[in-house]
Amino acid sequence: MRRISRREFLSGAIAVGAAGTLAACAPTQAPTQPASQAKPLGVDTIKIGAMGALSGAHADYGRQINMGLELAKEEINAGGGILGSMIETRMLDEELKADVGVRNARQLVQDWGAHFLVGVDSSGVAMAIGPILPELDRVFIFTHAATHRLTEELVYDKKIKHIFRISVPVYQDAIVAAYVFRDKLPQARRFATIGADYEYGRAVWALFKEYMKRFRPEAEFVGEAWAPFLTTDFSSHIAAVMATNPDVIVATPWAGEGVTLLRQAVQLGVFDKIQAWWQAMGGSVDVLEGVKGEVQANAFKGKLWATARYIFNYPDTPENKAFVEKFRQRWARLPNYSAETTYSAVYAIKAAVEKARSLETSKVIAALEGLTLKTPAGDRYIRPEDHQAVYSVPAGRVIMDPNKYPIPFIGADLVILKPEDYYRKPPFEPIKF
Amino acid sequence: MTVENFVFQGLIGLSLAMYLWLVSAGLTLAFGVLGVLNFAHGSLYMVGAYLAYTLYGRLGFDFAVSVVLAVLTVGILGAVVERLLFRPMYRLDTAFQLILTFGLVLIFSDLAKLIWGGLFVIPPVPGIFQGTVPVLGRSFPVYNIFVITAGIIVALVMGLVLERTWWGKTVRAAAADREMAAALGLNISKVFVLVFAAAAMLAGLGGAFSIPVRVVDPGTGTALIVQAFIITVIGGLGNLRGAFVGSLLVGVLSAYGTLLFPVFELFIIYLLMAIVLLVKPEGLFGR
Structure with a gap:
């Protein structure tokens, strides 16, 4: 009978140990993520880049954008992400300056690898970012900037289909x-x-x-x-x-x-x-x-x-009450509209990606057009003609x-x-x- | 446009001017004596505002007491900054001073964010400032009368101290020729620390006075420092009389600009600065 060398014994023990660990994990992982189709989107994380005013007298809007973004991310990731891919976020200060906004957008997409962009407080910043989106080939859901020209001129007239706006404009x-x-x-x-x-x-x-x-x-x-x-x-x-x-x-x-x-x-x-x-x-x-x-x-x-563009005391629906409650628990403040609009923008991305089953910009655009969504502010409908979300406040x-x-x-x-x-x-x- | 409205707008401009004067006086004083172009003057203003807010709005001190305490604290802060940071800089090129004071702006702003949070704050209006006085059939705020008075008092006190006292002579001697003054036995480093503390106190006073009608946030003072620089450039860098006249011009003209040319009122101030720089590049009272 051959003697088992120490090395063989050790490797065997490791193998058995590893198998045991895998076996222990299997029951919890297998039902939700079968190995073959765990990540239908082909990525571990979906990166959502955001920007807003984070300094000066307007800084609370950027902070609220971030609070809404983080809350939505935490909820969605806790529920298994978007088709198994987890959301990752990064937020930059737009400083209410057009050139800073454009630089942020480029940095978020080209250096960090953002799949989607959300946020922007200033209309001036939004009007500067809009035209570079086809070049970046990314969807940007604006969550505060309010000039009607963003959707009327850039989307409807100039056909820049990468622009969407979840918040009501002027x-x-x-x-x-x-x-x-x-x-x-x-x-x-x-x-x-x-x-x-x-x-x-x-x-x-x-x-x-x-x-x-x-x-x-x-x-x-x-x-x-x-x-x-x-x-x-x-x-x-x-x-x-x-x-x-x-x-x-x-x-x-x-x-x-x-x-x-x-x-x-x-x-x-x-x-x-x-x-x-x-x-x-x-x-x-x-x-x-x-x-x-x-x-x-x-x-x-x-x-x-x-x-x-949203206020915490309206509408009197279970969705809104739940949102306000969760928000207050998470951040110890009442949600501002830039928090609600950004929160809803992340859910719009989730709905569109799940519908398109793809991260490809053109497919997500098609999925967002005409989308209806239950949100804290009420039912939103994204008009295909100008990519403007329609709801009432x-x-x-x-x-x-x-x-x-x-x-x-x-x-x-x-x-x-x-x-x-x-x-x-x-x-x-x-x-x- | 009635005469009453025209005069009323001038009074509003006057209160704006006196408020700008409080801030630009300290900036120009520090430059005139120490030769330091202090970008962080706006930060000292911000610290004064936050301290007065904390004392009055949070801790419940009387508004006047809060202002005095805030001003004294900013004065001490100024003395410390001068001793520790500016003193080694006097021998170096001006560019180093600019970098230092700009660095201070960033540091103070981040410290304010850490201590008071990023969200702006504003305390309730102090009782004495609630209410208005009828002026020319319109309502003029008690607060603005207070600011005008404070501005005039500061101007008078500074004028008297600098022109009529031994201390004033010492300061002027140090400003005119610091080496000669030192050779004559004046304690220049003492003069410098006191003058900078005084300049800081003026900034702190401007900030502390502002809290009844303005929000305070970590960026407070940034916009004001730009206006104060325009004023000192118009009046002549380092010249107090120039800063006073410059404040009057900028305050009153921007108020009238808003009334008469609402669409391009901003332009008027820059036009004024451009004209002064073309005609008298050293400023109205500059040498």
Whole structure:
């Protein structure tokens, strides 16, 4: 009888041990991931690159983009990923600058290998990134940037099919405003703007004038003042616009700048004189947190109207309640709209990839077109013509009710329009501004 | 456009000017005496704002007490920065100073993010600033009256100290010729540390005063420092009188620009700077 050498014995023991380990693993792995078709997409990870404002007074939007992104990733990965491939994310600061945004997009795709891109807060940044997407051959789902030109001009007119937008554009900031003042303030004649001095603010004012004039031919647009990013003193803008005796002020500075603007407007006694103040992005969580003291002290005298691309208190559905609850548990804050839109964008990617069973850009584009999706903000439908997600969000007056939420919310005189009433439809008539 | 509205806009511009003056005074003082072009002046402003916010908004101190404590703390911070970081730099090329102060901007910004978080903060309006005064049939904020007064007081005190006191003479001597002043027995390093502390306190004062009407975030001060630089360039680098006049020009002109030419008001300030640089490149009061 041959003696078993020590080496043979050891290798045998290792083999048996390894087999035992494999056997122990098998029952848990086999049912979900049969070896032959574990990764139908052929990749271990699906990389989603993101960008948003991560510095300065607008930094909370980027952070909320990241929170929504991470929450969706954690949920999807815990449930087995997308067709077995896990999601990996990377987030960069767009700094609200077009050139930085373009550089980020290139870096995320070419250096890091992103399969999809999401995010972008500034309309100026979005308009710069859009045209380079065919070259990068990636789908970009924009989750905040709001200029109508992104989908109307770049997608519908110029046929850049790589652009999608999950958030409602300036149709909400501007056209919903016109409906609100048509229905709620029949006496208002004189309208003025304190605008964010770039693409977004200009687009809102142009669209608002167009629709308000249509609804109320006798409307007058009496004053305008424009404040660029990094403005910290709005008193000269407010004083200049108040010199024109407006009934309604349409304000588009957002984030911390919106809070500074509202604080200074209260200081200048604006709310004693006007009928209403429309804070286009006033339904955003950071702004609501920032004006909490004023709302509690009734400093706006009930005249602060606002909207947002999603707000945590609407709609009253199980999906939304679950989302808000999970978000608060994960991040100890209420979700902003840029969190919800980015969260939903990741789920849109999941749905499209599962439908296409491929990561190929053209196939994912085809799968996204016409997609319907249940999301916290309600049912979304992605219009194939302009790649714009269609859904509805409310506008109304900002109130405080500590029994319901720790911060103010859009809770009074809610105006909920059907998307078909206020979404512009192709073919688009250009708006001059 | 009524006369009342025109005058009212001028008053708003005046309060904007006095606020800009508080910030540019310290910047130009540090340059005039120490020869340091301090990019981190805006960061000292930010620290003053955050400290006043913490004391007043979080810890419940009286607003005036919070401002005083914040200003003193920023002054001490300034003295420490001068002693530890600037002192070895005086002998080196200006480029090294620029790199150092720019580095400080980044460090302060990240420290602020670590301590106070990335989200902007704003405290409730202090009781004394709630309310308005009727001016020309419109409402003028109490706060703005306060800022105008503070700006004028700072200008008067600085003028008196520099022109009428022994200390002022010492500072001016050190600014004019530091080697000669040292040879005559003046303690230059003491002058430098005190002047820089004073400059830092002015930045801190601007920041602490700002919190009733402006949000504070880790980027606060960046935009302001650009305006302060424009003002010092217009007025003449290192010249306090120039900084005062420059602040008045920039504050009042930008307020009128917003009223009269809303579409290109930004352009007016840069046009002003371009004209000054063409006609008098050393600035209005520069030598």
